[in-house]
Amino acid sequence: xxxxxxxxxxxxxxxxxxxxxxxxxxxxxxxxxxxxxxxxxxxxxxxxxxxxxxxxxxxxxxxxxxxxxxxxxxxxxxxxxxxxxxxxxxxxxxxxxxxxxxxxxxxxxxxxxxxxxxxxxxxxxxxxxxxxxxxxxxxxxxxxxxxxxxxxxxxxxxxxxxxxxxxxxxxxxxxxxxxxxxxxxxxxxxxxxxxxxxxxxxxxxxxxxxxxxxxxxxxxxxxxxxxxxxxxxxxxxxxxxxxxxxxxxxxxxxxxxxxxxxxxxxxxxxxxxxxxxxxxxxxxxxxxxxxxxxxxxxxxxxxxxxxxxxxxxxxxxxxxxxxxxxxxxxxxxxxxxxxxxxxxxxxxxxxxxxxxxxxxxxxxxxxxxxxxxxxxxxxxxxxxxxxxxxxxxxxxxxxxxxxxxxxxxxxxxxxxxxxxxxxxxxxxxxxxxxxxxxxxxxxxxxxxxxxxxxxxxxxxxxxxxxxxxxxxxxxxxxxxxxxxxxxxxxxxxxxxxxxxxxxxxxxxxxxxxxxxxxxxxxxxxxxxxxxxxxxxxxxxxxxxxxxxxxxxxxxxxxxxxxxxxxxxxxxxxxxxxxxxxxxxxxxxxxxxxxxxxxxxxxxxxxxxxxxxxxxxxxxxxxxxxxxxxxxxxxxxxxxxxxxxxxxxxxxxxxxxxxxxxxxxxxxxxxxxxxxxxxxxxxxxxxxxxxxxxxxxxxxxxxxxxxxxxxxxxxxxxxxxxxxxxxxxxxxxxxxxxxxxxxxxxxxxxxxxxxxxxxxxxxxxxxxxxxxx
Numbered sequence: 001x002x003x004x005x006x007x008x009x010x011x012x013x014x015x016x017x018x019x020x021x022x023x024x025x026x027x028x029x030x031x032x033x034x035x036x037x038x039x040x041x042x043x044x045x046x047x048x049x050x051x052x053x054x055x056x057x058x059x060x061x062x063x064x065x066x067x068x069x070x071x072x073x074x075x076x077x078x079x080x081x082x083x084x085x086x087x088x089x090x091x092x093x094x095x096x097x098x099x100x101x102x103x104x105x106x107x108x109x110x111x112x113x114x115x116x117x118x119x120x121x122x123x124x125x126x127x128x129x130x131x132x133x134x135x136x137x138x139x140x141x142x143x144x145x146x147x148x149x150x151x152x153x154x155x156x157x158x159x160x161x162x163x164x165x166x167x168x169x170x171x172x173x174x175x176x177x178x179x180x181x182x183x184x185x186x187x188x189x190x191x192x193x194x195x196x197x198x199x200x201x202x203x204x205x206x207x208x209x210x211x212x213x214x215x216x217x218x219x220x221x222x223x224x225x226x227x228x229x230x231x232x233x234x235x236x237x238x239x240x241x242x243x244x245x246x247x248x249x250x251x252x253x254x255x256x257x258x259x260x261x262x263x264x265x266x267x268x269x270x271x272x273x274x275x276x277x278x279x280x281x282x283x284x285x286x287x288x289x290x291x292x293x294x295x296x297x298x299x300x301x302x303x304x305x306x307x308x309x310x311x312x313x314x315x316x317x318x319x320x321x322x323x324x325x326x327x328x329x330x331x332x333x334x335x336x337x338x339x340x341x342x343x344x345x346x347x348x349x350x351x352x353x354x355x356x357x358x359x360x361x362x363x364x365x366x367x368x369x370x371x372x373x374x375x376x377x378x379x380x381x382x383x384x385x386x387x388x389x390x391x392x393x394x395x396x397x398x399x400x401x402x403x404x405x406x407x408x409x410x411x412x413x414x415x416x417x418x419x420x421x422x423x424x425x426x427x428x429x430x431x432x433x434x435x436x437x438x439x440x441x442x443x444x445x446x447x448x449x450x451x452x453x454x455x456x457x458x459x460x461x462x463x464x465x466x467x468x469x470x471x472x473x474x475x476x477x478x479x480x481x482x483x484x485x486x487x488x489x490x491x492x493x494x495x496x497x498x499x500x501x502x503x504x505x506x507x508x509x510x511x512x513x514x515x516x517x518x519x520x521x522x523x524x525x526x527x528x529x530x531x532x533x534x535x536x537x538x539x540x541x542x543x544x545x546x547x548x549x550x551x552x553x554x555x556x557x558x559x560x561x562x563x564x565x566x567x568x569x570x571x572x573x574x575x576x577x578x579x580x581x582x583x584x585x586x587x588x589x590x591x592x593x594x595x596x597x598x599x600x601x602x603x604x605x606x607x608x609x610x611x612x613x614x615x616x617x618x619x620x621x622x623x624x625x626x627x628x629x630x631x632x633x634x635x636x637x638x639x640x641x642x643x644x645x646x647x648x649x650x651x652x653x654x655x656x657x658x659x660x661x662x663x664x665x666x667x668x669x670x671x672x673x674x675x676x677x678x679x680x681x682x683x684x685x686x687x688x689x690x691x692x693x694x695x696x697x698x699x700x701x702x703x704x705x706x707x708x709x710x711x712x713x714x715x716x717x718x719x720x721x722x723x724x725x726x727x728x729x730x731x732x733x734x735x736x737x738x739x740x741x742x743x744x745x746x747x748x749x750x751x752x753x754x755x756x757x758x759x760x761x762x763x764x765x766x767x768x769x770x771x772x
C-alpha cells in the first residue's frame with residue numbers, strides 16, 4: 001500500500017517556524033520513481049536529488065533532499081510518498097515559455113530588451129518564473145526613468161497555454177521625457193550661475209533646446225555635466241572643490257524637472273614648487289623642459305595630466321613603453337600647492353613582433369617597409385608613432401591605429417599591432433569622366449597608387465576628349481632599393497587642340513618619356529632627379545594668334561628637347577590624402593639642356609600648410625602657395641609659349657574659368673572673336689581655407705568641405721605685363737571634395753571679388769572621375 005509521507009511535509013512546515021520537526025520512520029530506499037515529468041528528464045531529477053537507492057532515510061533527510069530538488073527551479077510542487085521500499089516523487093513542472101512579444105517600445109530597441117530578458121533567464125523554451133518577470137518589469141521601468149521618462153509604464157502578462165506553456169507579453173508605454181524647467185547652483189562665488197550652466201549639456205527648456213533635446217533630463221547626462229563642472233574647477237586651481245549634493249525633483253504631473261546643485265568652491269591654489277621624484281632614466285634638466293609651468297602659476301589638473309603624458313612619452317622614446325608618471329599636488333599654506341611628478345619607468349621593453357590587420361588588398365611587406373620601429377629592437381614610442389604617420393602618408397588607408405600590447409608571461413616584451421582601413425587609391429578601369437576644362441573624357445585606363453597591393457604606382461591608358469587625345473604609361477617603385485631609393489619611368493603621346501581648351505588656336509603634338517630616381521635624405525625629405533626627352537610639333541590653325549605665328553616663323557614648328565630635372569620635397573603631412581596637420585614644401589627645376597632645339601628652364605616652389613584649430617582635427621586652417629617662373633637661356637630670350645604657366649579654375653583660382661587669367665593673345669587680322677588666354681612665364685597663386693566638418697556626413701577622412709579665399713595671376717614681363725599686386729585676381733566661396741570608389745569628386749561655388757571687364761568668371765566648377 002502507498003503511504004504518503006505526511007511527516008515530511010509537517011516536518012518542513014515546523015522547521016520553517018523554528019520548531020523541532022517530527023521525524024518519520026526510517027526506511028531503506030529500494031527504488032525511486034518520478035511521476036508528472038513532461039519536459040524534464042528523469043536523469044535531471046536523479047542528479048539533483050541527493051538520495052540514492054539502498055540508502056536509509058528518515059523524514060528530516062528526505063525533507064532536505066526535496067529542498068535540493070526545489071532549488072533547481074524546475075518545479076512548482078513536489079510531493080513524496082512510498083510504496084513499501086519504493087520512494088515515489090510526484091512533481092509539477094514549471095511552465096515553459098512559448099513566445100515573448102514586446103509592444104510599444106521605441107527608445108529602447110527590442111533586441112536590447114530581448115537580451116535583457118535572456119540574461120534574466122526569460123527566453124523561448126526556458127522555464128518560466130513569475131518572480132523573475134516581475135523583477136525585470138521593474139528594471140525596465142527604472143531604465144526609462146533614468147532617461148527622464150517618469151510617466152513610463154511597463155506591464156508584463158503571462159498567458160497560460162496548453163501543454164504547460166505560457167506566452168509572455170510586455171506592453172510598454174514609454175511616456176515623454178520630462179523637460180528641465182529650472183536649474184539652480186548654490187555655493188558658487190567666483191563664477192556666476194550663467195557661466196557654470198553654460199558648461200552643461202543639460203539646459204532649461206526653450207524653443208531651441210526643445211528642438212535639440214538639450215532640455216530633456218537623463219541621469220547619465222547630469223552625471224556627465226557634474227564631471228564637467230568638477231574638471232572646470234580643478235583646471236582652474238580649486239583643489240578643494242566638491243559637489244556636496246545634486247537633487248532632482250519632479251512636478252506632480254511628471255512633466256517638469258527641477259535640478260538643484262550644491263557645491264563648495266574652496267580657495268584657488270597656485271603652484272609653489274615643482275618636484276621630480278622616482279627613477280629618472282632621462283636627465284632631470286631634460287625632463288623639466290617638458291614642464292611648461294612655473295612657480296606662481298595657477299594649478300591646472302588638465303595641464304598636469306598633459307605634462308605626465310609628455311614625460312611618459314619621453315621615457316617611451318628610451319624603450320620604457322609602460323612608464324607611469326603621476327602628478328600629485330600637496331596643498332600647503334597660503335593657498336599654494338607643491339606638485340610632485342612621481343616617475344616609474346618600469347622595465348625597458350623590446351618589440352617581439354609587429355602585426356598588421358585590415359590590409360585586405362595591400363601586402364604586409366608594403367606596410368613593413370614603412371616601419372622605423374624594428375622587431376627585436378627597443379620599443380620606442382617615437383618610432384612606433386612615426387611608423388603610424390608613414391602609413392597614413394601612403395594614402396592607401398582611411399584610418400590607421402596602433403596598439404602596444406604586453407606579451408603574456410613576460411615583463412619586457414611587447415607586440416605592436418597596426419590596424420588599418422583601406423580606401424580607394426585610384427581607378428582600375430575608369431572609362432568615363434568629365435571636367436569643365438576638357439569636357440567628356442572617354443577611354444580605357446588604369447591609374448593605381450597601390451597596384452595590386454604592391455605599393456607601386458602604375459598608370460596606363462588611352463583617352464579621347466574634346467581637346468586632347470592621349471596615350472600614356474607610367475611606373476614608379478617607391479622602394480627600388482630597401483633603403484627607400486625610388487625609380488620610375490613614363491612614356492606619353494599627346495595631341496592637344498588648344499582652341500577647344502579656350503586658350504589659343506593651334507595644335508600641339510608631343511611624345512616622349514622620362515626616367516626618374518628618388519633619394520630619401522631623411523624621414524621627411526626627398527631628392528628626385530632624372531632625364532627626359534620630348535618631341536614637339538606645332539601646327540597653326542585658322543585663327544592662330546600673332547604670337548604663335550611669330551614663334552613658328554622665328555623658331556620653326558618641330559623641336560627635339562632633352563631635359564634634366566630635379567626636385568626637393570619636405571613633407572610632414574599626417575596623411576597622403578586629405579591631410580589635416582603638417583606642411584609640405586617642394587622646389588623643382590626642369591632644364592632643356594644644351595643640344596636641345598630650344599634651351600629654357602622652369603622653376604617652381606609650392607607650399608601646403610595645415611593647422612588643426614580644434615583637438616579633434618575637424619576644423620583645420622590651410623594655406624597654399626604656388627610660384628613658378630620660366631625663361632630661356634643661352635641664345636634664347638624666352639621659354640616656348642606652349643610651356644607657359646596658366647591660372648584660373650579648380651585647383652588654381654576658383655571663380656574664374658580654367659586657364660583664363662593673364663594677358664590675352666593678339667588676334668590675327670582674320671579673327672574677330674575675343675582674344676584667348678595665352679598664359680605667362682611667371683605664376684603667382686595663393687589660397688586660404690577653413691576646413692570644417694561636412695554637414696550630415698560622419699566620415700571626415702574621405703570627404704572635405706571648406707570656405708576658401710583664392711588669389712592668383714600669371715604675368716608675362718616679356719610682353720609688358722609686369723608683376724603688379726593690383727592685377728592679382730581674388731575669389732571666395734565654398735568647396736567640397738570626396739574620394740569615392742570610382743575616383744575623386746570635387747566642386748566649388750565661388751564669387752570673384754575683384755574681376756575686371758574681359759575676365760571669364762564661373763561661379764560653379766566641378767570635376768568627376770580620373771583624368772590622365
